[in-house]
Amino acid sequence: MSLRSPLGKVRGLxxxxxxxxxxxxQKVSAVALVPLTIWFVSSIVQMTRADYEVVINWMNSPIVAxxxxxxxxxxxxxxxxxxxxxxxxxxxxEGSKVFLQMLVTxxxxxxxxxxxxxxxxxxx
Amino acid sequence: xxxxxxxxxxxxxxxxxxxxxxxxxxxRATGVALGGGALLITWWIIxxxxxPDAYDQFRTVMxxxxxxVFLFAFTFSLMLHMCNGIRHxxxxxxxxxxxxDSRRSSxxxxxxxxxxxxxxxxxxxxxxxxx
Numbered sequence: 001m002s003l004r005s006p007l008g009k010v011r012g013l014x015x016x017x018x019x020x021x022x023x024x025x026q027k028v029s030a031v032a033l034v035p036l037t038i039w040f041v042s043s044i045v046q047m048t049r050a051d052y053e054v055v056i057n058w059m060n061s062p063i064v065a066x067x068x069x070x071x072x073x074x075x076x077x078x079x080x081x082x083x084x085x086x087x088x089x090x091x092x093x094e095g096s097k098v099f100l101q102m103l104v105t106x107x108x109x110x111x112x113x114x115x116x117x118x119x120x121x122x123x124x
Numbered sequence: 125x126x127x128x129x130x131x132x133x134x135x136x137x138x139x140x141x142x143x144x145x146x147x148x149x150x151x152r153a154t155g156v157a158l159g160g161g162a163l164l165i166t167w168w169i170i171x172x173x174x175x176p177d178a179y180d181q182f183r184t185v186m187x188x189x190x191x192x193v194f195l196f197a198f199t200f201s202l203m204l205h206m207c208n209g210i211r212h213x214x215x216x217x218x219x220x221x222x223x224x225d226s227r228r229s230s231x232x233x234x235x236x237x238x239x240x241x242x243x244x245x246x247x248x249x250x251x252x253x254x255x
């Protein structure tokens with residue numbers, strides 16, 4: 001039994017040793033995603049009827065490629081943080097928890113890398 | 125939990141559903157749905173990187189009724205998650221916790237997510253104005 005008070009534990013960053021870092025990162029990525037999402041949706045709605053040439057010329061532009069990279073990586077990072085909390089909240093068996101957390105991490109990194117590579121392949 | 129002497133809050137099913145509760149769980153549900161949306165965007169980018177045939181294949185699937193239903197659900201999930209997420213940022217600053225404020229912001233979230241979804245589809249697919 002620990003004699004430390006709850007406040008003392010929090011000040012010592014608790015057992016996870018990272019305090020509010022996860023929450024803060026969720027918020028920072030959320031703030032970044034608001035303008036990026038508005039940019040992405042307003043760009044994409046103009047291209048629903050566009051043929052291949054129009055779309056690839058659009059994504060060829062350095063500004064668009066950089067914004068797409070930011071949107072995809074920030075979005076997938078935000079997704080990873082969110083899914084992590086859902087697993088922490090609902091999955092209580094240690095084995096499935098570790099398995100699902102790894103699955104989420106690997107999937108997010110794989111999808112993000114694939115999307116990022118494709119954007120670079122188009123733009124470079 | 126057995127040594128807890130404090131009163132515990134009643135279980136979720138005891139409460140009658142409110143707009144705030146519905147939006148809270150929908151925020152999480154749309155967050156998961158947007159994971160599917162991330163896969164859709166990745167497929168779209170891969171298709172563009174692969175070439176005209178792959179891109180046409182993507183467009184054919186997305187032009188089907190099933191594709192459009194998915195795209196519509198994706199648009200609405202994105203807008204709801206974004207609008208409600210902005211509300212969360214205000215809550216994080218300690219603003220808007222009053223009962224009246226939170227009911228008003230719930231309605232605003234609902235209104236803006238429906239409005240922005242409709243706007244995107246009107247511009248994107250010309251559902252009202254045939255472009």
